[in-house]
Amino acid sequence: MALDKMQMNLLKTIADLEKVPDGAFNLRLDGGLAMRNNTENITIETKQDKPGIDIYIKAGTKNERVDIPVIVSKTGLKDLVYNDFYIGEGADVLIVAGCGIHNDGSEKSEHDGIHAFHLAKNARVKYVEKHYGEGEGTGERILNPTTEVDIAEGGYLEMETAQIKGVDSTKRVTRAVLGDKATLIIHEKIMTHGKQSAETDFAVDMNGFDCGAHVVSRSVAKDNSHQHFTSLINGNNQCNGHTECDAIIMDNAGVTADPKLTANHVDASLIHEAAIGKIAGEQLIKLMSLGLSEKEAEEQIINGFLK
C-alpha cells in the first residue's frame, strides 16, 4: 500500500523518515497494521490476545534500528495498542516510536500506546518517541503513552520523549524497575499551548545494586495550558537516582511539579531538582541586543531549551 502526502508528512515529523526504511519496521495506520518488515535479527509479530505487537530482538544484535510509527488520520478513532519489546542479552539497538494524529473532524481522536521494554542482561537500548498532533478540526487530539521498563543486570535504556505540538491532552506514564548495575536515562520535552493539558508521571524502582537513574523533564507551558509533573524514585539498594524538572511558564499557563524521593537503603543517593519560572529577562535582553525582536528572542530561547 502507498501512503498519501499527509501521512508521509506525519511520518517525517514523528520518525524523521523520508521513505519506508529498510530495517525492521511496523507501521500502524488508523488502528490496523499497514506495513511490516522483519530482519534476520528482529522479528515483529502481531499479538493474538489483544491489539499490538511483540518485537523480538536477538541476543547480540548490534547497530540495528526498529521503527514502529503510528498514524491516526481519522476523526473519532480511539486506538489502544500494546507493544512489547524483548531485547536479548548484549544487544544494542535504536528503537524509534512515535505517534502523529491528524484530526480534521469534530470528534476526538485518541491513541493510547502501552510500550513494555524487557531488557536482558547487558542489553542497551536507545528509545526515541515523538508525539505530534495537527489538523484543522475542532476534535481533540489525545495521546496517552505508557512506558514500562524492566532492565536486567548491566542493562541500559536511554529514552528520549518529546511532545512537540498540537496534542490537546496527554497523560504520560512511565514505570521502571532496575536490576544490578542497570541504568535508566530519560529526557522528556513537552510544549503545551492553547488550552492543552499534559500530565507526566514517572516512577522508578531502583532495586539493583549500583543501579542508576537520571530523569530530566524540560517543558514550556504557553497560553492557558496546564502541566503536571510527578516523579517518584524509590531507592531500594545502593544506587544513584536523580530527577530534574525544569519548566518555562508563559502567559496564563500553570505548571505543577510534584517530586517524591524514597530511600529504603542507607546507600541510596537520591536528588531532585525542580525549577519553574518565566524566561529570564537578561536572556531576552542579550538576544535583543543582537538585533532580535522580543518575539524572535523568545522563540530562540524556547527552541534552545527544548532542543
Added chain:
Amino acid sequence: MLELQNVSFQVDSENGQKEIIDSVNLRIDERFVAITGPNGGGKSTLAKLIMGIYKPTAGKIIFNGVDITDKSITERAQMGITFAFQQPVRFKGITVSDLITLASAKELNTSQVCNYLSEVGLCARDYVDREVNESLSGGELKRIEIAMAMARGTELTVFDEPEAGIDLWSFKNLISVFRKMYDKTNGSIIIISHQERILNIADRIIVIADGKITNDGKGEAVLPELLGTQSATDACTVLKNKVDME
C-alpha cells in the same frame, strides 16, 4: 557619533531617589575610548543606557545624529550599537555556534564560526557545539561574549570590562581583537576597564564616579592623576570612615 545630553538615571532606593547617573554630558567621536572609575561609579549603568536596557529618567541620547532615547534595544542594535556585557548571560540549550550566528545576523558555516572563536583564543573545535550554560567557565563566557561582538561588527561597540577574568596570556589577543574590529567596522569602541594596560592605549579616558564625569581627556593627561589617587583611595576613605564611626 554618540552624544549624551544631560542624561540622568534615577532609581528608588530605601532613602528616597538615588541618582545613579547624574546629568552626564558626553560626546564621543574618537575610535577608542576607555571609561574607568571606582566600583559602583555608574559605568555599567551608562553602558546600559546607551544600549537601551535602561531608559534615562532625564536627558537625550543621540547616535549618528538620530535621537535614540525612545528607541528599543532591538532598534538600537539594528542601528549599529553592540554591548558586550560585564556579566555574560547563560542559556540552556543554545550553543556557542547558535549565538555567534545570531550575532552575525547571517548564516555562517562552521569554519566561519570557528574563526571568531580562534580570534578570542578558544580552540574552536571544542566549543562550537557547547551549550552556553553553567558548564562554561567565567573566562570562557567572556571570550564568547567578545566573539559575539566581533561577529556583529557594528559601528559602535561597548565592552564592559572585557578583560575581567581573562588570563594574562590573552591580553595581547584582546588588543588585536580591538584592532581588527576597527579595521573592519571603521567605527568606535568604548571600553569600560580598570586595567592600566587598556587605559594606556586609549585615545581618551573618561572617569566616572558617583554617577558623574570627574575627569575626561587624553590618556597622557588623565592617566597619571588616576594612578596616583582615584579608585584606590575612594574605597579606603569609605572603609576608614566606617571604622571611625564604630
